[in-house]
Amino acid sequence: MANDSATGPVTELRVLRQDDWDPWYDTLIRAFGGVPESTEERELWNALTEADRSLGAWDGDSCVGTAGAFSFRLSVPGGAVLPVAGVTMVGVSATHRRRGVLTAMMRRQLDDIRSWGEPLAALTASEPAIYGRFGYAAATFGLSAEIDTGRVRLSVPSGTDDVRLRYAAPADVLDGCEAVHARLVPGRPGMLARQPGWERVGLLDPESERDGASPLQCVVAERDGEVTGYARFRVKPGWDVSGHNGTVVLTELAGLDPRTRAALWRFLFGIDLTTTLSVRGRPVDDDWQYLVSDLRRCRPRLRDSLFVRLVDVGAALEARTYQAPVDVVFEVTDDFCPWNAGRWRLTGDAKGASCTRTEDAPELALSVRELGAAYLGGVSLASLAAAGRVRELRGGALSEAAVAFGSAVAPWLPHGF
């Protein structure tokens, strides 16, 4: 790790001791601006921190760098749910910035993740420019919109009227909502199977998050007494000279079938005294887009969401399936994790895959970042080739791999971490 005589050397990078959690977390909070969290939030993040998978950089007695790695399970194309290190809580004190503290933490962390046998690391970035150098690439995207519900009409499928909706306190219906989430995970790449304690994240409702809106509200959809979907949202009332202009701010919506989802969207579109429905980080193929009368007035926009890093190229490519047959030799470069570099033959289809070292002639040349971007099926290898980031060395290999890597359902990360 780099030293600097003005503040003294950074002496140690070590696994977090539970006793050091407070100064460690304070360092992280300060790196994000220093605004304290509510007691409820702080306690929750304390409970969720996995100290033995977290790192602290120390300059004498002062913590100057933080990084963690949650033990998550991530859905991938084909429906498998893989162990993945959820890289998180990364911060470096401004007194020690740009001296290699982050680089040292990323080096140690990726070595650790490899030794734990986890084939993938993933994160959401505060700034997209940070993590490419460590082999991460944006693999999922989130759709946001400000829907003008005063003007935009929603056409719902038949049977929507049969869905029964009712208000409930979010905590009172948690089990039913969690069961819905669990059923959705294998069907969409990029989702995280719930780990113990993480169900509480969706119920967090600090005043600081509300920006003048109500506490979290919840509506559940039910059929035969079973929860088939739910929406969590806040309502921000508003008035101007022409009357009401309140906003519904959606935090979460999930449904097991089209009628349930349509009923929830129709409910959110129609809440009295509101004229805008604000949604953030939804799947790029979210169904409401195909039900509205006027997409322009929904003001859709995209943002990067989950960044993926293949820690073990062979194991990662073998663990997902491919929507069309593929047999391609990849020439992979990986400057930060050189154990991945070299030639790999991927053979697979919708039933399974194998990915092994080979001496055969390369057919597609790319870096580990392009594999990370394409891994969940949300970025096409053909698009990356068109951008000059993938080179085709055998005619036909690009379209074969690009089709195979795709996903019929857009990959999506429902919540940050």
Ligand SMILES: CC(=O)SCCNC(=O)CCNC(=O)[C@H](O)C(C)(C)COP(=O)(O)OP(=O)(O)OC[C@H]1O[C@@H](n2cnc3c(N)ncnc32)[C@H](O)[C@@H]1OP(=O)(O)O
């Ligand atoms: C998964 C998560 O938790 S995301 C949260 C990340 N944390 C934050 O955004 C909190 C505020 N920022 C910080 O704490 C720090 O600035 C960090 C963690 C982003 C960077 O830490 P540093 O120790 O300064 O990074 P380090 O010195 O190792 O930089 C390594 C390289 O990344 C580059 N880099 C670092 N931060 C950034 C950035 N924000 N934008 C672009 N490049 C960056 C450096 O210039 C350097 O490049 P070089 O190798 O070409 O010289």
